[in-house]
Amino acid sequence: GAGVSQSPSNKVTEKGKDVELRCDPISGHTALYWYRQSLGQGLEFLIYFQGNSAPDKSGLPSDRFSAERTGGSVSTLTIQRTQQEDSAVYLCASSWPHQGNTIYFGEGSWLTVV
Amino acid sequence: GESVGLHLPTLSVQEGDNSIINCAYSNSASDYFIWYKQESGKGPQFIIDIRSNMDKRQGQRVTVLLNKTVKHLSLQIAATQPGDSAVYFCAENSPGNTPLVFGKGTRLSVIA
Numbered sequence: 001g002a003g004v005s006q007s008p009s010n011k012v013t014e015k016g017k018d019v020e021l022r023c024d025p026i027s028g029h030t031a032l033y034w035y036r037q038s039l040g041q042g043l044e045f046l047i048y049f050q051g052n053s054a055p056d057k058s059g060l061p062s063d064r065f066s067a068e069r070t071g072g073s074v075s076t077l078t079i080q081r082t083q084q085e086d087s088a089v090y091l092c093a094s095s096w097p098h099q100g101n102t103i104y105f106g107e108g109s110w111l112t113v114v
Numbered sequence: 115g116e117s118v119g120l121h122l123p124t125l126s127v128q129e130g131d132n133s134i135i136n137c138a139y140s141n142s143a144s145d146y147f148i149w150y151k152q153e154s155g156k157g158p159q160f161i162i163d164i165r166s167n168m169d170k171r172q173g174q175r176v177t178v179l180l181n182k183t184v185k186h187l188s189l190q191i192a193a194t195q196p197g198d199s200a201v202y203f204c205a206e207n208s209p210g211n212t213p214l215v216f217g218k219g220t221r222l223s224v225i226a
Contacts (some may be wrong), residue, residue, distance in 0.1 A: 033213055041219060043203065043205075048212075056213065
């Protein structure tokens with residue numbers, strides 16, 4: 001596609017339920033990132049995939065959070081047993097493989113845990 | 115730890131005036147910097163970037179200045195327009211497979 005595509009754009013879920021958020025990066029981009037943004041806050045790094053290398057999971061806040069990237073393209077961020085503090089915008093971004101390339105963001109998935 | 119931060123959390127400017135948004139970074143190894151604009155309800159949008167071998171780069175109505183001596187980055191917007199109202203983030207990248215580190219953001223409000 002022309003840009004980074006994320007789905008769903010909005011998700012309301014009950015506390016304790018699992019959610020899956022999907023990211024479709026720009027075609028050809030081998031680097032994929034997930035960030036989280038709470039209301040009125042900056043971007044918090046979650047996880048980073050680069051080609052076939054092991055992902056950098058250093059930003060995942062707890063073991064309830066996981067992400068995978070299948071076939072080097074689409075990525076899914078899974079949050080298990082959601083808590084109210086998980087409510088945020090989850091932003092996906094992608095870039096060309098080399099360090100120092102521009103990172104392009106999707107519009108985000110707005111998650112509300114009630 | 116290493117971090118990227120902003121001097122001013124909010125900035126109000128008159129339409130037509132120039133805006134300057136500042137950012138301080140602390141990781142001396144950072145060699146690539148980006149400014150993003152985020153409008154309400156949208157994802158961050160790339161504005162302009164600069165590599166550490168440069169100290170100035172110009173785009174359309176925007177200029178980024180990099181002062182490596184004092185680890186300072188600024189975004190200048192010429193003839194600010196109402197459509198420039200948004201939150202602006204600076205981000206830094208250091209060598210290797212490392213993710214971008216973002217500052218907290220500055221909200222720019224343009225007064226018509």
